[in-house]
Amino acid sequence: MPEDTDNPYLRGLFRPVDTEYTADTDSMTVIGEIPQDLNGMYVRNSHNQMHAPMGTYHPFDGDGMVHAIRFEDGKATYRNRVIKTVGYLAEQAMGGKSLWPGMLEPHLAEYRGWGAMGTMKDNAGVDVMAHAGKLVASMSQCGEPYHLDMDTLETKGVHDWGKLIQPFGICSHFKVDTETGEMMFFNFGETYPYMHYGVVGRDGQLAHFTPIELPGPRWPHDMGITKNYTILHDLPYHFDPELLNQGVRKLTFFKEQPSRFGIVPRYGDNSEIRWFEAKPCFILHLSNCYEQGDEVIMDGCIQRRPGKPQVGQQGEDAHDRIRKHLDKHNTGTHMYRWRFNLRTGQTIEETIDDEVSEFPVVANDIVGRPYTYSFNTLFKPGDWHMAGVKKYNLTNGDQQRYEYGENRFGSEPVIALRPGATEEDDGYLLTFLTDMNENQSECLILDAKDVAAGPIARIILPTRITNGTHATWVEADRLQGERLPA
Template sequence: MQITRQPPLRHTLEPSNHPYLSGAWTPCHEEVDVDELEVIAGEIPRDIDGVYLRNTENQVHQPLGRHHPFDGDAMIHQVSISGGKASYRNRYVRTYCFEAEQIAGGSLWGGLMDPAGTSKRPGFGAHGGLKDTGSTDIIVHAGVAYATFYQCGEAWMVDPETLENLGKAPWGPLDGVSAHPKVDEETGELMFFNYSKHAPFMHYGVVDRAGKLAHYIPVALPGPRLPHDMAITKNWSILNDMPLFWDEKLLGRDIHAARLHEGLPTRFALIPRHGQPEDIRWFEAEPTFVLHWTNAWEEDGEIVLEGYHQTNPMPEPLEEFGQYAHMMAYVDEHSFGCRLHRWRFDLASGKTREERLSDRIVEFGTINPDYAMKPSRYVWSTTTKPGWFLFNGYVRHDTQTGEEQVYTLPDGVYASETPVIPKKGATQEDAAYLVTFLIDENRNASECAILDAGDIAKGPVCRLALPHKICSGTHATWVERAMLRQTG
């Protein structure tokens, strides 16, 4: 394992007992390249050929105020697998804010939990006062990886193979790009949305396979909202207006406090992919909040949507965490009770039907990408350590039979979001692999692990040693090398 270290960057972060600046969330401040990772258990399947990318909230400088895990700077970790071998590299995403703080030698912006006036410079995104970190999501479109920020910053471009920073997306609109754009690999299109505090409060857009903005329309809402994800089918894009959003009275005092607005339903906007505002179909459902969708498709005159329904979007503080009580509850899946759920929108009647698919607390799910926008049977979700935003295992849901297969990691070992890699020539939906990064607090080390998606209960079939312990974070993606060759 030959390690090439990049020149060190300026960082001022001090040792801390903050729950999201220590332990599995301890930031990693070095950038390295490793030509070949050591296999420490099993064997790398030779039918895997592609790139695994994982975004992390990786704080560089000492915070100006109270730190929230979503405030951290973006660092992309990549494992490239081909021919039974794997390499590794990691790089910060050089957003404008990252570069500005490198020049200043310290933090310039406050975070999600800080009061107005904390930041030393005007901020960005729907909030208006935050640093644009690009640290939430990572996807690949037309041969380019895009790191995006959940509060609608720029979409920051990275070469998925070299991790070379390529600047901001030239197609990004004034109101930015939310996390979780969606890509239709068949048409080569990318669908995205954004939201803001000024009318019409939301927009929806389509970027073509050449990376140009092809469609962009307003989606009028009653006021500022906090949508997080979207879904697509072959013909429709699905946006939402949920009853968890900023308190209007407090917002007038520049206080960004989200609350659940009793009496308001969940609303879904179904938009023909290239439709106009007058083409939007609105559907109502039971009040909830949803962070992430897993799949959507068209079936017998209905649009079927699956994702994670929250039973308690505004949980009580976890008092055992003292000064961090509110923050810990708001990122704890057990506190807000997210479970796999299905919505059906009847295009003829305009009615919505709902059904619970699992009673288990799960989130951050993935599917076999060959079944995206098609009727799918399996979802692979992550489980979390109660009270914490730390993934501690996986569940394979069979949505036809209700059967669940579970793998729980050893105590002190935590996972990343886990994309599905279809096996070459596979004819079954669960004939696939899962790929993930593991953070082992017991050994102060990290690994890349590969699991058999059809039998996750037996644990990793292969483990690869990383050169350093990485920081935990949110989202990840997998891209086949053949797709990069077609579009790069």
């Protein structure tokens, strides 16, 4: 990367990492004490641009790089590795020259690409999760599911089941049900039927893949699962269909078009899906979904005024427009609840909290089940900088928060339950944090029951890492494969 770039998303907190490290706590500084019962691995993905970009760089365009820290017996080992996608390897073979444009300028594409638009490099830089003893990494615009080695983080290619769904790929925010070991996923694109939905079994084999018909091309970002159902999104924030027919991609928020949520049995198909309408909105990330009597309940962070990045020719104000649509205070993102009644077909909506928050997470074993706690990220106004964490008690309304401090910015947190935990906050909250004052990064370990008390331990990493996207916790008993169903 050139050092003199004027792009704010390639400098400062977003400066890429150019070295792969392996370090342990014999060489890293530990402030406090790592809990002896913290056993497993925290993995976080990130966009880490490795070559001078083609055109205007958006912070979701960069090459994927995973950062992971493995805990056992009060010690830890850190690694970071580039995700070596086909696109990355092709650019390396050309001497470090970018061959594909990013998401904002698809018209610059000279080669067939990946993603919903078919023009991007498959960077696999958004999401990462563990399934069937392997790590799965993907990008939000629908790319191939890349297999990373659980121990070394080295890229092993595309998952076997991913080869069976080409050219569709998967979107980020696939979900794993740790009780059954199944993984649910979806994708979207610009050609009919515009969406597909699938299930990968606990054995790592494709068990279900089916088309889902939408009224036209959409840009969904997340999905939900419950014990018996999957919830798919058809939201009124997408390309203008008339302009798209002319080859112009103009993202538009259609304020008069309802949001639609499709509830389908886990192994159901398009004929079995039930669509529920709700107020117009956009959703990036869900907290959790579950069943309660006749209802399916979905909690997440709603946007009533989503940002609209210009897709096409970019002007001198491109960086300012990127900042505006990434600024959570500008989009007004906050915790919200939708209740879908399977008996009456009615949708009930309610605000949980009006403070701006995003990247909501729950413990892995809570996904798809009734729950009490959501751990959300707080953001600095005006930037895509994660400034703290907020814990919601959705049963009694209690709240806790921990803010990282001036010029200290975190990542999406994860919840690591203690072995044998009987409560969903009986464990630790982990996050990677970058301190711009000290020009260093660290892993924070907090007590999930009392996040306001601050870190139990801080592990100073061997390098300052770039701002990240999504993260996951892999329990020690899931490192080699999914658990046997009870």
